Amino acid sequence: MLLVGLLSILLTSPISAQSPITARVDRNTLTIDEQVVLTVTVTGDFLKIPQPDLANLGEFIVVSSSTSTQVSIVNGQMTSQGVYLYRLQPLHEGAVEIGSIGVNIDGQLYQTDPIQLEVFAGGTPIQPPSQTNPDTDAPTLSPGEEFFVKAQVDNPNPFLGQQIIYTFQIYQASGFAFGQPDYTPPPFTDFWSQEIIAPLHHPEEINGITYMVTEIMTALFPANLGTITIEPASLVIPGSLLSPDIRLETEPVTVEVKSLPEQGKPEDFSGAVGQYSINANLSDSEVVINHPLTLRVTIEGTGNIQTLAEPVLPEMDKWRMFESKSFTDIDASNGRMTGTRTFERLVVPGQAGELTFEPISFSYYDPDAQAYNTISTEPIPVTVLPDDSQPALPTVVDFNDEEQTVNLLASDIRHIKPVPTSLNVGTALSVAGQVVYWMAWIVPLFLVAGVQIWQHRQQRLQKDPAFARDQRAKRQALTILDEAKTAGSKEQAAAAGRALLGYLSDKLNKPTAGLTTGGLIRLLRESRLQTRHIERIEALLHQIDIGRFAPISAGDAESIIVETRRLIDDLEKSFSRQRKR
Amino acid sequence: MMGLLVTVSAVSAQAVSPTEAMTAGNQSYEAGNYAQAVEIYETMVAAGIQDSTLYYNLGNAYFKQGQLGKAILNYRRAYRLDPRDVDNNVNLALARSQALDKLDTANDGAVTNFVKAAEDWLTLDEASMLALGLWLLLCGLAIVAILLPRFRQVSLWAMAVVGLFLIVGLISIANRLYNDYAYPPAVVVAEQVSVMSGPGGADQYVVEFDLHTGAEVTQLESHDNWRRVSLPGHDFQGWVSADALELVNLN
Structure with a gap:
């Protein structure tokens, strides 16, 4: 029941434009033993729904609470709603008040009006003021006459789907009080049922005895044809220490359900029985092409409101329809189930100009008039404007040379493309996933680094003579040796001497002129050249001197050239290692 | 040339080349048989053909069938392959205008907008090649600055400009690669789907809001048959059934 109530609240509570918070109770009179359900609804467009403040609750305690929230976005518009249910227990009898309930939204305080309630003594039924005093007027009752129950329907011969009211009556003799009874309704198989929540109370006199009659009514809508028996309903009155529980049962109630006539049944009849009216409206009378409007179709009347099917919309090729949602608002206060069922649907015009939303029909069977009835909405005119965000419309020139704007009658997608060659x-791998691509990023990096190193070297060669001599020493020495290949033995020995001395003077950055063998050896030692190399230099210079000044064979000259070349190679490596150290 | 098994009529199935299959699809479309056109185009997609024209035509066929979500999905796939196709962009805009959920994107800063503009104009491959070109240009300018002292000043200024574009381009590429991997875009293809507060049905979680066909979302994570999505430009996020949406990226 709580769930049904909650759903009903969620479906039917409209968004209040005045106050974002509302509060209501399920009853205004109760006994001290009973509880009242307080429903607080907070509505707005916030993401986090604020919590209501119950600081001014008054003489009640909160027995239990539950919360339900709902957020929806339609057409970019967000709506959120929080429904807070509190089960309250009164703390004392008499007139009590539930104080204002507040909620703080964006720093502003919104409050509900206080709610007045009447709390009676425990075990005392709600009685009208004319209740007879049990101490003075209590008549003598036979056993079973203090309490009894009855059940009846207002129409035992309804049509299929026609509303009938099943009434369960509790008769309680004046002066005989009992605690909270437990009512068990019949299963109501073969019916669609809806309990009419608020119980009714009225006094009734039977055989001189005044009874307080409590009526619990249920709206029934037959779902099957033929004879249907409603099983007995029961009521258990709780006993006390000295008396057991009292169980009361009604007699079964029989209903004979008639079928709806076939004659005159409209094609769009979908099973609605009762009395209804229909109206429809659009959220705006003017809209830009391809922008949505909300179509709201409302059916109002008496009957099984909750099961009403959506009317079939007329086929209109200038409109696109989207799925609908429905809301139901039921009122059973007058002892019958009445209300409204609203169907909302987004509709999108696909053509600019003055359009008309065609009438929507709805058929139902009226059991009072015993005839089918088809009702329709009025046509709804709509002005559909062209979309200004579209590209500028082309202009044409008529015979009078007056420019006219071409009116866009409808917009459609562009046509398909022909088959490409x-x-x-x-699924080709994207270039960013290929190794070659990333290699192409790395190679230029090395190129730039190489150019930078080369440029640096060139600059040093220009600015640093010692470095320049060091770098060209070997090359020049080898050139001298190469040039001496075809020369005579003495010339080869002399060339070897020039090459070696030139090489060493370049490496040591010393002038060749005036450089004696002894001076050279001293400089080499100072340069920390390895001793074995120095010894080889000394020996080779000695050989060269012999070759220059004494007869020498071609083979010896050749060996001097070869040894000079080897020694320069070895010295180059040694100097290189020395430089690195 | 690969072969496709395309059911062109109810009675015959034959292996045909991709171009023949697409010709058959276009003929079905021209004849107003959009369902058959969709079937043929989808067969081609399933065979691994990734072509902007194919996705464009498939989007059109879905649009004509009233399947807005599928239409937007395929227009977006075509857009990824050819973002400068005016026809596709016009159809995508028209399809988006008919979607029920208007999800506006937030107005970002200038750099972000520049990155987005680059993404709207170039495919990922084109952006990658452009970035490589800028890198080669940057290296060339560096060599000029090293070798030709006369042009060093000019080269350094040019390097600064090229380097700035290169950095933005690389950020854009990295952003696209990361988003494609971590937050792939998706489109709601179901008529309506409830976005739940957790990866489960209404018996476990609360329906936070509803989305309709054609809504474009970002997929954040997967959990069994549920996908966590967020809405562009909004703080809203939640879980939807996996069969209610499809990813734009097929890779």
Whole structure:
């Protein structure tokens, strides 16, 4: 029941434009033993729904509470609603008040009005003021006459789907009080049922005895044809220490359900029985093409409101329809189930101009008039404007040379493309996923680094003579040796001497002129050249001197050239290692 | 040339080339048989053909069938392959205008907008090649600055400009690669789907809001048959059934 109530609240509570918070109770009179359900609804467009403040609750305690929230976005518009249910227990009898309930939204305080309630003594039924005093007027009752129950329907011969009211009556003799009874309704198989929540109370006199009659009514809508028996309903009155519980049962109630006539049944009849009216409206009378409007179709009347099917919309090729949602608002206060069922649907015009939303029909069977009835809405005119965000419309020149704007009658997608000459087959790896691509990023980096190093070297060669001599020493020495290949033995020995001395003077950055063998050896030692190399230099210079000044064979001259070349190679490595150290 | 098994009529199935299959699809479309056109185009997609024209035509066929979500999905796939196709952009805009959920994107800063503009104009491959070109240009300018002292000043200024574009381009590429991997875009293809507060049905979680066909979302994570999505430009996020949406990226 709580769930049904909650759903009903969620479906039917409209968004209040005045106050974002509302509060209501399920009853205004109760006994001290009973509880009242307080429903607080907070509505707005916030993401986090604020909590209501119950600081001014008054003489009640909160027995239990539950919360339900709902956020929806339609057409970019967000709506959120929080429904807070509190089960309250009164703390004392008499007139009590539930104080204002507040909620703080964006720093502003919104409050509900206080709610007045009447709390009676425990075990005392709600009685009208004319209740007879049990101490003075209590008549003598036979056993079973203090309490009894009855059940009846207001129409035992309804049509299929026609509303009938099943009434369960509790008769309680004046002066005989009992605690909270437990009512068990019949199963109501073969019916669609809806309990009419608020119980009714009225006095009734039977055989001189005044009874307080409590009526619990249920709206029934037959779902099957033929004879249907409603099983007995029961009521258990709790006993006390000295008396057991009292169980009361009604007699079964029989209903004979008639079928609806076939004659005159409209094609769009969907099973609605009762009395209804229909109206429809659009959220705006003017809209830009391809922008949505909300179509709201409302059916109001008496009957099984909750099961009403949506009317079939007329086919209109200038409109696109989207799925609908429905809301139901039921009122059973007058002892019958009445209300409204609203169907909302987004509709999008696909053509600019003055359009008309055609009438919507709805058929139902009226059991009072015993005839089918088809009702329709009025046509709804709509002005559909062209979309200004579209590209500027072309202009044409008429015979009078007056410019006219071409009116866009409808917008559609552009046509399909012809088959291309080649289709991309397969899922090719993107270039960013290929090794070659990233190699192409790295190679230029090395190129720039190489150019930078080369440029630096060139600059040093220009600015640093010692470095320049060091770098060219070997090359010049080898050139001298190469040039001496075809020369005579003495010339080869002399060339070897020039090459070696030139090489060493370049490496040591010393002038060749005036450099004696002894001076050279001293400089080499100072340069920390390895001793074995120095010894080889000394020996080779000695050989060269012999070759220059004494007869020498071609083979010896050749060996001097070869040894000079080897020694320069070895010295180059040694100097290189020395430089690195 | 690969072969496709395309059911062109109810009675015959034959292996045809991709171009023949697409010709058959276009003929079905021209004849107003959009369902058959969709079937043929989808067969081609399933065979691994990734072509902007194919996705464009498929989007059109879905649009004509009233399947807005599928239409937007395929227009977006075509857009990824050819973002400068005016026809596709016009159809995508028209399809988006008919979607029920208007999800506006937030107005970002200038750099972000520049990155987005680059993404709207170039495919990922084109952006990658452009970035490589800028890198080669930057290296060339560096060599000029090293070798030709006369042009060093000019080269350094040019390097600064090229380097700035290169950095923005690389950020854009990295952003696209990361988003494609971590937060792939998706489109709601179901008529209506409830976005739940957790990966489960209404018996476990609360329906936070509803989305309709064609709504474009970002997929954040997966959990069994549920996908966590967020809405562009909004703080809203939640879980939807996996069969209610499809990813734009097929890779």
